[in-house]
Amino acid sequence: xxxxxxxxxxxxxxxxGVVLLGISLAMLTILGCSTTPSFYIRxxxxxxxxxxxxxxxxxxxxxxxxxxxxxxxxxxxxxxxSGLCDVVVPGEALSMLDTLRLKSTQTLKAEHIKAIGNTLxxxxxxxxxxxxxxxxxxxxxxxxxxxxxxxxxxxDRGSIIWSVTCTRGGASFWDRHFGTRADTLSETSIKVxxxxxxxxx
Numbered sequence: 455x456x457x458x459x460x461x462x463x464x465x466x467x468x469x470x471g472v473v474l475l476g477i478s479l480a481m482l483t484i485l486g487c488s489t490t491p492s493f494y495i496r497x498x499x500x501x502x503x504x505x506x507x508x509x510x511x512x513x514x515x516x517x518x519x520x521x522x523x524x525x526x527x528x529x530x531x532x533x534x535x536s537g538l539c540d541v542v543v544p545g546e547a548l549s550m551l552d553t554l555r556l557k558s559t560q561t562l563k564a565e566h567i568k569a570i571g572n573t574l575x576x577x578x579x580x581x582x583x584x585x586x587x588x589x590x591x592x593x594x595x596x597x598x599x600x601x602x603x604x605x606x607x608x609x610d611r612g613s614i615i616w617s618v619t620c621t622r623g624g625a626s627f628w629d630r631h632f633g634t635r636a637d638t639l640s641e642t643s644i645k646v647x648x649x650x651x652x653x654x655x
Contacts, residue, residue, distance in 0.1 A: 493618035493653040499608065501615075501654065504577040506540040507533065508547045508570055510559050512602070513583035521587035525602055528647040529580065536651055542574050550574060564612025571609020578615070580606050586621070588639070598639035599623035600646045606654075618653050622646035 509530050514522030530541050550573060551559075554566050559581040567579050586601035600623050606616040623642040637645065 489621045491618050491620040491649055491653055493620075493650075494614075494616065495653070496613075496615040499615045504539055504608070506542065506576045507578045507580055507606070508542045508550070508574050508576045509533070509544070510547055510551065510562075510579060510581040512581070512604075513559060514587075515583050515585050516587040518587045521584045525584050525587070525600075525643060525647065528643055529604065529651070532644075532647050532651045533580075536655065538651070538654060539578075542576060546574055564607075567607050567609055567612035576609060578606050578608050580604060582617075587643070590623070595636075597623060597636035598642040600639070600642050602646055602650060604650050616654060618650045620646050620650040622649060 509526060512522040512526045512529075526544070530544065533539060533541055547570075550570050551557075553573075554569060556562065556566060562581060570576065570579050582602065582604040584600070584602050586599050588598065589596045590599045599621065601619070601621040603619045604617065605614055607614050622645050623637065
């Protein structure tokens with residue numbers, strides 16, 4: 455009888471052990487690939503009234519000269535694909551910055567945002583930055599990592615109604631220990647933009 459009870463305990467413990475191991479590995483995989491986006495949404499705003507936005511060029515804080523341009527285009531694509539809103543042609547947004555004599559969105563003021571809204575007929579403006587865009591080494595392997603910050607300001611008063619910072623990439627547990635293929639830089643960029651935009655949904 456004692457042997458059968460001990461045997462049953464052993465089976466139960468082994469099953470729990472497998473479950474716990476599976477959960478642990480899943481958590482390691484998730485933690486190795488991304489972090490939870492940090493975001494803010496103004497609660498007194500009805501986002502359904504935002505039908506059209508202007509996506510301004512993202513500030514490039516990386517060593518990759520095309521990072522800002524590439525991620526800006528992905529933001530436009532994701533907004534259109536999600537059906538959240540329409541987006542003005544990028545050239546119109548660039549032309550508006552020239553008109554306002556703005557070389558960088560870091561000097562963007564409420565009066566500029568309202569002027570963009572009046573001229574382009576948009577209810578909001580999206581701007582921000584790319585902080586990381588490239589390969590990072592972890593031990594003997596390297597993997598892409600991308601960090602972006604997106605900010606949305608409504609054009610009636612020029613106030614911020616949404617902001618998000620999101621990081622994705624790096625070598626996962628499986629990449630480091632089992633040699634699985636990490637996402638490419640392009641795949642990582644798409645995923646981080648999608649994750650950021652989904653905080654609006």
